[in-house]
Amino acid sequence: MDLEDTLLMMPGPVPVAPRTLRAMAKPMINHRGAAFSEMYDNCREILADVFNTRNDIFVVSGSGSASMEAAIGCTINKDDKVVAIENGKFGERFKDIAGRYGNVVPLEFEWGAGIDLEVVEEKLSEGAKAITMVHNETSAGILNPAKEVGKLAKKYDALFIMDGVTSIGGDVVKVDEWGVDIAVVGSQKCVAAPPGLSMISVSERAFAVMDDVDQMPYYLDLKAYKKSADKESTQTPYTPAVPLFFALQDALNIVKDEGMDARITRHRTGAEAIRAATAAMGIEMFPTLNENSSYSNTVSAMKAPEDLSSNDIKKDMLERGIVIAGGQARLSGKIFRIGSMGNCTSRDILTTIQALETVLQKRGVVSNYGAGIQAATEVLDTLL
Amino acid sequence: MDLEDTLLMMPGPVPVAPRTLRAMAKPMINHRGAAFSEMYDNCREILADVFNTRNDIFVVSGSGSASMEAAIGCTINKDDKVVAIENGKFGERFKDIAGRYGNVVPLEFEWGAGIDLEVVEEKLSEGAKAITMVHNETSAGILNPAKEVGKLAKKYDALFIMDGVTSIGGDVVKVDEWGVDIAVVGSQKCVAAPPGLSMISVSERAFAVMDDVDQMPYYLDLKAYKKSADKESTQTPYTPAVPLFFALQDALNIVKDEGMDARITRHRTGAEAIRAATAAMGIEMFPTLNENSSYSNTVSAMKAPEDLSSNDIKKDMLERGIVIAGGQARLSGKIFRIGSMGNCTSRDILTTIQALETVLQKRGVVSNYGAGIQAATEVLDTLL
Numbered sequence: 001m002d003l004e005d006t007l008l009m010m011p012g013p014v015p016v017a018p019r020t021l022r023a024m025a026k027p028m029i030n031h032r033g034a035a036f037s038e039m040y041d042n043c044r045e046i047l048a049d050v051f052n053t054r055n056d057i058f059v060v061s062g063s064g065s066a067s068m069e070a071a072i073g074c075t076i077n078k079d080d081k082v083v084a085i086e087n088g089k090f091g092e093r094f095k096d097i098a099g100r101y102g103n104v105v106p107l108e109f110e111w112g113a114g115i116d117l118e119v120v121e122e123k124l125s126e127g128a129k130a131i132t133m134v135h136n137e138t139s140a141g142i143l144n145p146a147k148e149v150g151k152l153a154k155k156y157d158a159l160f161i162m163d164g165v166t167s168i169g170g171d172v173v174k175v176d177e178w179g180v181d182i183a184v185v186g187s188q189k190c191v192a193a194p195p196g197l198s199m200i201s202v203s204e205r206a207f208a209v210m211d212d213v214d215q216m217p218y219y220l221d222l223k224a225y226k227k228s229a230d231k232e233s234t235q236t237p238y239t240p241a242v243p244l245f246f247a248l249q250d251a252l253n254i255v256k257d258e259g260m261d262a263r264i265t266r267h268r269t270g271a272e273a274i275r276a277a278t279a280a281m282g283i284e285m286f287p288t289l290n291e292n293s294s295y296s297n298t299v300s301a302m303k304a305p306e307d308l309s310s311n312d313i314k315k316d317m318l319e320r321g322i323v324i325a326g327g328q329a330r331l332s333g334k335i336f337r338i339g340s341m342g343n344c345t346s347r348d349i350l351t352t353i354q355a356l357e358t359v360l361q362k363r364g365v366v367s368n369y370g371a372g373i374q375a376a377t378e379v380l381d382t383l384l
Numbered sequence: 385m386d387l388e389d390t391l392l393m394m395p396g397p398v399p400v401a402p403r404t405l406r407a408m409a410k411p412m413i414n415h416r417g418a419a420f421s422e423m424y425d426n427c428r429e430i431l432a433d434v435f436n437t438r439n440d441i442f443v444v445s446g447s448g449s450a451s452m453e454a455a456i457g458c459t460i461n462k463d464d465k466v467v468a469i470e471n472g473k474f475g476e477r478f479k480d481i482a483g484r485y486g487n488v489v490p491l492e493f494e495w496g497a498g499i500d501l502e503v504v505e506e507k508l509s510e511g512a513k514a515i516t517m518v519h520n521e522t523s524a525g526i527l528n529p530a531k532e533v534g535k536l537a538k539k540y541d542a543l544f545i546m547d548g549v550t551s552i553g554g555d556v557v558k559v560d561e562w563g564v565d566i567a568v569v570g571s572q573k574c575v576a577a578p579p580g581l582s583m584i585s586v587s588e589r590a591f592a593v594m595d596d597v598d599q600m601p602y603y604l605d606l607k608a609y610k611k612s613a614d615k616e617s618t619q620t621p622y623t624p625a626v627p628l629f630f631a632l633q634d635a636l637n638i639v640k641d642e643g644m645d646a647r648i649t650r651h652r653t654g655a656e657a658i659r660a661a662t663a664a665m666g667i668e669m670f671p672t673l674n675e676n677s678s679y680s681n682t683v684s685a686m687k688a689p690e691d692l693s694s695n696d697i698k699k700d701m702l703e704r705g706i707v708i709a710g711g712q713a714r715l716s717g718k719i720f721r722i723g724s725m726g727n728c729t730s731r732d733i734l735t736t737i738q739a740l741e742t743v744l745q746k747r748g749v750v751s752n753y754g755a756g757i758q759a760a761t762e763v764l765d766t767l768l
Contacts (some may be wrong), residue, residue, distance in 0.1 A: 013412040013626060023625055024408040026576055027388050032514055050672040062446045066603040071602075092448050097458040097602045188623065194412060196445055196580060196625025201644050217457075218481045219450040239447040241580025241625055242397060243408055323414050346541050375610065379509060 006318070009352050011299035012324045013168055013188040013195045014342030016247065023250040024243040031242055037234040039249050039331035044229075046252040050168060050191070050260060051183060053175035055201040058225040058374040059248065061172040061241040064186035067198035068221035069097050071161045072132070075209050076102035078130040083107055083158070084099040087115055087144070088164055089328045097131055111331060112140035112301065117352045121152050129209075130159035130181075133139065136167035139328050141301025141337060142287040143167070148379045150178035163197075165189055165298030169255060170267040170298045170341045181206040187244065190267070190298055192342030196244045200281045202226070224309035254343065264297075266383065270340035270349050271289055273379035277353045277372040278302050281360055298341040301327075303334065307325055307363045309337035316359040323353055346380040390702070391737050392499070394709045395522045395683035397552055397572040398726030399577045404577060405636040408627040415626055416623060421618040423633050426598050428613075431583055434644060435552060435558035435567060439585040442609040443632065444738075445625040448570035451582035454604035455545045455566040456516070459593050460486035463588065464513040467491055467542070471499055471528070472521035473712045474547055482516055495715060496524035496685065498674030505536050513566075513593070514543035520551035521713050525685025526671040527551070527678045534562035543590055547725065549573055551581040553639060554651040554682045554725045567591040571628065574651070574682055576726030577635035578763040580628045585608070638727065648681075651766060654724040654733050655681040657763035661737045662686050662761040665750050672721045682725040685711075689749045694720035700743040706736055730764040 010013050029035050047057045060067050072094075076082055080102040084095035087109040090126060098104045107123050115133075124131060131153050135146045146162060153160035153164050161183040163174050168183065170190030175183050181203040188195035202222055210216070210223055218224075224237035254268050262286065275285065275295060287293070288303040304310035310326045313336050329336040338356075340349055353376045360366040392399050413419050424443065431441045437614060456478075456672050460466055464486040468479035471493040473711045491507055493499050499517075508515060519530045538618050539542035543565040548557050552567065554574030559567050565587040572579035594600070594607055603609075608621035639647060652673055659669065661677060670685040671677070688694035694710045697720050701708050706715045711719040722740075726734055744750040 008412060008414065008665065010414060013415065013623070016412050021409040021411065023628075026394060028400050028572070030388055030392065030394060031397065031579065033387075033707075055487070056620070058574075061625075062450070062603060063625075065622040066446070069602045078599075100599060100602055109551055119499040174706045188626075194625070194627045195415065195623045196628060215462075215484060215599070219446060220452045220603070239570070240398075241447075241578070241628060242572075243405075243578045243627060244625060246579060247627070323417075356541070359724040 005350065007322045007348060008149060009338050009340070009348065010323055011189070011337060011341065012186060012341035014192050014339065014344065016194050017254060017343055019253070020250040020271055020276055022255070023246040024053045026246055031240050033328055034146045034233060034234065039245055040150045040234045040236070043245070043252055046256050047332065050255060051175045051201045052173060052177065053201050055175060055203045056229065057201045058229060059221070059236070059245065060200060060220065061196065061236070061244070061273060063195065064184055064198045065093065066220060067184040067200040068094060068163055070200060070217065071158050071184060072097050072101050073185055073217040073220055074222045075130060075159060077214055079145060080101055081105050081127060082127045083129065083131040085115055085120065085133045085293045087111055087140060087244060088134065089139035090134045090137060090165070094132040094163060095330055104374055110288070111300040112142055112286050112290040114142065114293030115144055115315050116294055117145065117148055117152065124152055128151050128158045128163055134163040135173065136164070136171065136296050137300060138166045138299055139331065140287055141296045141299050143171070143296050145292040146180065148292060151178060153230070156177045159209065166341060170263065172264055175201055176277055187248055190341045191251050191255055193248045194244060196338055256260055267341065268297045269379060269383050270344055271295065271300055274338055274340060274353065275377040276379050277376035280371040280375040281357060281366050289312060297335055298314045299339045301333060301335050301337045304336060308363055308365065309333040313359060317355055320355040320359070322355050346383060348375060349380060356366060389705060390496035390586060391706045391732060391735065392726070393722050394707055395573070395721060395723035395725065396570060398576050398723065398728065400576060400578050401638060401727055402640070403556070404634040406632050407630040410630055412470050412626055415455055415624050416619065418617060420488055420626070423629055424618045424620070427629070427633050430640050433587045433634060434639060435559045436557060436561065437585050439587045440610055440613065441583060441585045442603065442613060442668065443605070443620070443629065444582045445580065445628070446530065446583045447579065449477065450604060451568040451584040452478060452547055454584060454601065454606055456481050456485050456604045457604055458597060459590055461545060461598055463487055465489050465511060466690040467498055467507045467512045467515040469504065469515065469517040471497055471524065471526065472518065474518045474521060474549070478516040478518060478547060494672070496670050497524055497672040498526065498677030499528055501529065501532055501536065501676055504533060508536055508540040508542055511541070512542045516545045518547040518557065519557065520548070520680050520682060521595070522550045522683055523679045523715065524671055525683050528682050529676040530678060531562045531566065534564060538563045543593065550725060552645065556589060556648055559585055563723055571632055574725045575635050575639055577632045578628060580625055581632055590614060594664060597753065632700060633703040645681040646661055651725065652681045653763060653767050654728055655684055657733055657760040658722055658724060660761035660763045661756040665741060665744055666757040683721055683723045684717050685721045688720060689744070692747055692749065693717040697743060701739055704743070707740050730767060733764060
C-alpha cells in the first residue's frame with residue numbers, strides 16, 4: 001500500500017493541507033532576518049486568538065513534551081510540591097516530568113475516568129506551588145474540567161499548568177478566563193500543522209516565579225524565549241525549525257480563515273458523529289464520565305468489543321487505507337481511538353465510519369450494517 | 385528583493401537542495417509505523433559514516449543547542465567539574481550550558497585565538513568529569529585541535545564532549561579515533577538539511593555515567609533516545625519533526641552519493657579559495673592561529689577593513705542578493721563571515737567573491753579589482 005494514500009485518523013499527526021505541505025518546500029531564509037520575524041509575529045497573533053489569551057506565546061522547536069518540560073522546568077525547584085492529576089498516559093507523562101524537577105504529589109484516577117474535584121481541592125489545600133492537568137486526555141478520549149481546576153488553583157494560589165496539546169485549536173480553551181498560567185499545544189494536532197513544534201503561553205505570574213528557580217533548562221528556558229521575542233525584531237533564542245514555521249504560519253491562517261467558532265463547532269460535531277455511529281454499532285465508549293467530565297471532541301476512545309483486540313481493528317482498518325490508533329501502554333489492545341482533529345472533514349469521518357462498520361461486520365460484531373454510517377451522516381448533516 | 389532569490393552564504397542555515405525541499409512536502413506519516421523506522425535507520429546508518437563512529441547516534445528534534453544540552457544534562461551533576469574551553473561564542477554557550485548543570489571550570493582564550501594545550505592539560509590534571517570543546521568555532525572561523533584534546537581527556541579520564549555543529553559532514557571528524565564521547569552536529573550546516581534537527585553520538589563510557597545523574601532532562605534524555613532506538617522497530621521517544629526527517633534522509637543520501645572524502649576536499653578547497661581571494665584583496669583573516677589550530681574549512685572569518693563596519697559589508701552584499709554573516713556579540717561590526725558549507729558549489733563561492741570585490745571596491749578598500757576573483761578561481765579550478 002502506498003503510505004501517501006492512507007488517511008490519518010489518529011489523534012495526531014493529522015493530515016496536513018497540501019498548501020501547508022507546499023509551504024515547507026520554500027528555500028531557507030536567515031532566521032535572524034525580518035522575514036522570519038514577520039512570520040513569527042503573524043503566528044503569535046493568531047495563536048493569541050486560538051488560546052484566548054493576552055499572555056506571551058512562544059513557538060518552541062520541539063514536540064509538546066518539550067513545552068510541557070519547559071513549563072515545569074522553568075517554574076519548579078527540587079522541593080516545590082506539584083500536584084499532578086492523572087487519568088491517562090499524558091497525565092502520567094506530566095507527573096513524570098514534574099517528578100524530575102520537583103516534589104510531585106501524584107493524584108491518580110483510573111485512566112479514562114472523570115477526575116474528582118473534591119480530591120483535587122483536598123490536595124491543593126495542603127499547599128502546592130503548581131498543579132498540572134491534561135485538558136483533553138488523548139490516550140483516553142476524555143475532556144477534563146479545566147475551568148474548575150483553574151478556579152481551585154487560584155483559590156490555593158498554585159500555578160495552573162495545562163496540557164492543551166489536543167484541545168487548543170479544536171475545542172473551547174480560554175486561557176485567561178480559566179486562569180491557565182502555562183498552556184501548551186502541539187503543532188500536529190488541532191491546528192493541523194506538521195509535527196515538530198509546540199506553542200506555549202506563559203502568564204506574568206508564571207514568569208514571576210522563574211527568577212527563583214535554581215536550575216533552569218537551557219534550550220527550554222522560557223525567559224530566553226521572552227527576551228528574544230521582546231526584541232525589536234522578534235526572534236527565537238536558538239535556531240528555529242524554519243520549514244515548520246512556514247507550515248505553521250500557513251496552517252494558522254487556515255484556522256483564522258475558518259474562524260475559531262466554526263472550527264470548534266466542526267470538531268464537536270465530528271466527534272458527536274463518531275459517537276453516534278459507534279453507539280449504533282453497539283460499541284461502548286471507553287471513558288467513565290462524571291459530572292465534571294465529557295467525551296473528548298477531538299479524539300474518540302472506544303472499548304474493543306468482547307473477544308476482539310483493538311490491534312486487530314487497527315490492522316483491518318489499515319488494510320482499508322485508514323490509520324486509527326489503538327490503546328497506549330496499559331490500554332494496549334483494549335481500546336481503539338479515532339482522531340477527528342485538525343482539518344478533518346465530514347467526508348473523512350464518513351469514510352472512516354464506513355470502513356469501521358465493514359471491519360466490524362466481517363469480524364462478526366456488527367449485524368445491522370449501515371446503522372453506523374446513517375447515524376454519523378445525520379449528525380454531520382447539521383453542518384451543511 | 386525576493387528573499388527566495390538570495391544566496392545564503394552564512395554559516396547556516398545553508399541552501400537546501402530543491403529535491404530535499406520537495407521531500408518535505410510529502411503527506412504526514414504515522415511516526416510509530418514501519419516507514420518512519422526505516423527512514424530513521426537509514427539516517428543513522430549514513431551518519432555513522434559521517435561521524436566515523438560505531439557509537440549510538442540519535443536524531444533530536446531540536447537545534448544543535450538542544451543536543452549540546454542533552455550531552456551536558458545527561459552526564460553532569462551539580463558538583464561535577466566541567467572544563468569548558470572557550471575561544472568564541474559557541475564555546476561560551478557550552479560553558480553557559482555546563483554552568484546550568486555542573487561546576488564549570490571556564491577556560492577562556494581570546495575569541496578567535498588558538499587554544500593552548502598546556503593550559504588545557506593543567507586544568508584537566510586538577511580533575512574533571514568532562515571537558516567541552518567546540519571543534520569548529522563558527523563565530524570566529526577557527527578549527528580547534530579535537531584529536532589532541534581527545535588524547536588529554538583520555539589521559540585524565542574525563543568525558544570529551546564536542547560540538548561538531550559546523551565541522552561534522554564537511555570536514556574530517558573521527559569520533560572513535562579521537563575518543564569523542566559525545567559529538568553533536570546541526571542539520572542546517574554541513575549536511576545541508578533544513579534547520580530544526582541535531583544529531584548526537586554517544587559512547588558507552590558516556591552512557592555509563594548517566595545512571596548516576598540525579599536530575600536528567602526529560603525531552604533531552606539520551607537514555608530514552610537509546611531505549612526507543614533499540615526497539616525492534618526504531619523510534620524516537622517523543623514525536624519527531626517528521627518533515628525534517630524526510631529532508632534529513634534526502635540530504636544525507638546526497639552526502640552519501642558524493643562520498644565523505646570528496647565532500648571534505650570540496651569544503652577545504654572552497655574555504656581555501658575564499659582565503660586566497662580575501663588575501664588578494666588585502667583583507668586579513670580574523671583568527672590568530674597557533675601550532676594547534678587552523679582556519680575553519682567551512683566558515684571563513686575576516687576582519688572588517690579599517691574605518692568600515694562589517695555590518696555595512698553585510699548590508700551591501702545583501703543588496704546584491706547574497707547573505708553573509710557579521711560578527712556575533714562582542715565581534716559585532718568587527719568581522720564578517722562567509723560560510724561555504726553544505727552543498728556550496730564553486731559557482732556559489734565565485735559569485736560571492738565577485739560581489740564582495742565589487743562592494744569593497746565601491747567602499748574604497750579594493751584597488752586591484754579582479755585579483756580576488758582570479759585567486760579564488762585558481763584554487764577552485766583544482767576541483768575540475
